[in-house]
Amino acid sequence: MPLHRAAPAPPDDDAGVEIRPQFAQAGETGIVPKLRLPDGELAAETAYQVVHDELLLDGHARLNLATFVTTWMEPQARVLIDECLDKNMIDKDEYPQTAELERRCVNMLAALWGSESTGGDATGCSTTGSSEACMLGGLALKWRWRERRRAAGKATDRPNLVMGANVQVCWEKFCRYWDVDPRLVPVSPEATHLTAEGAASHCDENTIGVVAILGSTFDGSYEPVAEIAAALDALQARSGLDVPLHVDAASGGFVAPFLDPDLAWDFRLARVQSINASGHKYGLVYPGVGWAVWRDKEALPADLIFDVDYLGGQMPTFALNFSRGGAQVVAQYYNLIRLGREGYRRVQQASRETAMWLAGEIGKLGEYRLLSDGGELPVFAFAVADEACGFSVYDVSEKLRIRGWIVPAYPMPTGMEDVSVLRVCVRNGFSRDLASIFLEDLKLATERLRHRAEGPPPDAVRASFHH
Ligand SMILES: Cc1ncc(COP(=O)(O)O)c(C=O)c1O
Structure with a gap:
């Protein structure tokens, strides 16, 4: 018998917004409202089937050529993720080994990106993805600019950030959320991304930094980070303006070190102060994990770091989120030790x-x-x-x-x-x-x-x- 025959008529406000499963097992007789909390319960298998069936209409992740984000991992990684689904990344005192794996990942990535902090004291953290990492990188630039301006007795009310018009939307969000004027340098058919000349010519005393992208979300091309850094060096020599560089290596941070090792885009360039990358893109981890790494301790203003006294432990934190899953960080560590340089090179x-x-x-x-x-x-x-x-x-x-x-x-x-x-x-x-x-x-x-x-x-x- 069709289930809905036995079901009460839906209240008017639910018309058209209820789920009517056509399953025939005993107990599967209810209508499940879509937009308000159901009064009663469903059997677990019925609830599973209802949700599972609706998701059949999603696109197939492996055929999704739109996304940069990982859609396949090894079965062993899935097992680890499953084992860690219940771990909260923020509970560093309770899950010290998960915290330790995060620290190791930060240090491995800092070294991979040419940092000199190779003694286990690299400055960085995991995030939910590059968007959060970009926010943190941008905040550090803004704070440092403000400190410099205050020390010089200058106004701090009109910060701007210079970047190509091809930046990912998270940078426009950063500017809007944190009151920074976005200076978007137009692209052209000759250069579909930021150029050295375009970057330097848009900077002034209110520029908190320049963002260079490795590589562009629009077409996958690398921006010429070394040329941009050199143009900013020349700008400083000419005008005294010392504009720091953040590299948004959301995808390229896990590609260039393996396929283009001679390309200097990272901390090998003195002007690069911070780098973000998405562990869940070419870092080869399921969503969502990202990484933010600073050149050294000085590049991350101390007053952005909160020392939280939490459940018996002292914990420095610098992130927008508090609670967050630890499984992806564990999966990142798995990939790093599983693949090593050679494995990542082979895959990329x-x-x-x-x-x-x-x-x-x-x-x-x-x-x-x-x-x-x-x-x-x-x-x-x-x-x-x-x-x-x-x-x-x-x-x-x-x-x-x-x-x-x-x-x-x-x-x-x-x-x-x-x-x-x-x-x-x-x-x-x-x-x-x-x-x-x-x-x-x-x-x-x-x-x-x-x-x-x-x-x-x-x-x-x-x-x-x-x-
Ligand atoms: C260059 C760039 N920056 C930032 C992001 C945002 O990254 P996420 O999706 O990891 O938050 C993306 C995403 O495509 C990107 O391509």
């Missing part, structure tokens, strides 16, 4: 090769123009080659969705807003085999869109479509 190299192969093949189709080729982050963006071809990247994105592929289409930032692109993030687990299936699906989608743009096919051809 495979992703880069797949990205470059796929970008090359898409370039050869003739219908698309590449903005990047996957040779920096294993990420690339492409636009339709001929704006007058009769279909847009938005149409392509929608067509690919039929096969389950999730590929975002969006306009480029200020300076290139008339160009819309599709972006593909190649990650661990997106094999060459999957990439070649994706390519075939893209070819088919393109062909169909071209036919549609050219008008209905002649009758004979149309008939053949139905067979």
